Amino acid sequence: MSQEQRLEEQMLSQEAERRLSEQLDGAEKIDVDVQTDLLKIFQGQADGVSVTGQGLVMRGIRVQDIKLQTDSVAVNPLSAIFGQVELNHPINSTARIVLTETDINHALTSDFVRSKMQNFELNVEGEIVCLQPQEIQIHLLANGKIGFTGKVLLKEKGNARPVSFTAQVCPRTKHKPIMLENFNCTQGEGISLEVVVALMQKVKQLVNLPYFEFDDVVLRVKNMEVQKGTVTLLVDAHVRQIPASASNS
Incomplete structure (x- = not known):
């Protein structure tokens, strides 16, 4: 690669890194590498973009470690020449993300x-029961499983009552979905079996959501590896657009 091409690649990488950093509340370390050359820039192409980072924080959510690699990228050549990466088409990428139990539980608060934990409605034999999440704690266990403890407010026939629960799931792998292993109500006098069954079905539905949407990024978890205190996620991401910098917003 020529020195001129290296400079073009470095320019785009630094600009993409700057724009990404402006969207973060903090980062211990971040590195962006736009893989391209001068000719491809004029053609509006890049071979890919890689991102590595540690301690990234955005909207109260902290990621311990992330490694991301995109496939080929179609960019606006004019904006790229002036040091900005503007996507002409969405891109697909894969990411390896490490989260700690402490960071996950902090993010839940x-x-x-x-704002995303909205009230849920349960259909219990034709009657609508409203479920309002109050507290949720996640436990990353040494046996490779994920434990949950939580409290919800159950609104039924004009009455509201607190319900506490515990649950344990086997994490998603490449070959099987998340499996709800057990679910127990630990507080909630007078709750009918029908409500408990409907609540179990809602929990099962939530943990098996096929994807999560975050601004211009859609995430699909392919594999989860749980160790005591940490979880490593293998994720497919569909990126519609790289966030605009604060100066351009």
């Missing part, structure tokens, strides 16, 4: 996550 963030305003962003709480």
Whole structure:
């Protein structure tokens, strides 16, 4: 690769890194590498983009470690020449993400996550029961499984009552989905079996969501490897657009 091409690649990489950093609340380390050359820039092409980072924080959510690699990228050549990466088409990527139990549980208390934890409705033999999440804690266990403890507010026939529960799941792998292993209500006097069954079905539905959407990124978890205190995720990501920098918003 010529020195000129290296400079073009470095320019785009630094600009993409700057724009990404502006979207973060903090980062211990971040590195972006746009894989291209001068000719491909004029053609609006790049072979790919890789991102590695540690301690990335955004909207109260902290990622311990991330490694991401995209496939080929179609970019706006004019904007690329002036040091900005603007996608002409969405791109697909794979990512390896490490999360700690502490960071996950801290994220569950963030305003962003709480805004996504909306009330849920259960259909219990034709009657609608409202379920309002109150507290959720996740436990990454040494046996490779994920434990949950939580409290919800159950609104039924004009009455509201707290319900506490515990659950344990086997994590998703490349060959099998998340399996709900057990679910127990630990508090909630007078709750009918029908409500408990409907609640179990709702929990099973939530843990098996096929994908998660985050701004211009759609994430699909392919594999989960759980160790005590940490979980490593292998994720497919569909990126619609690289976030605009604060100066351009």
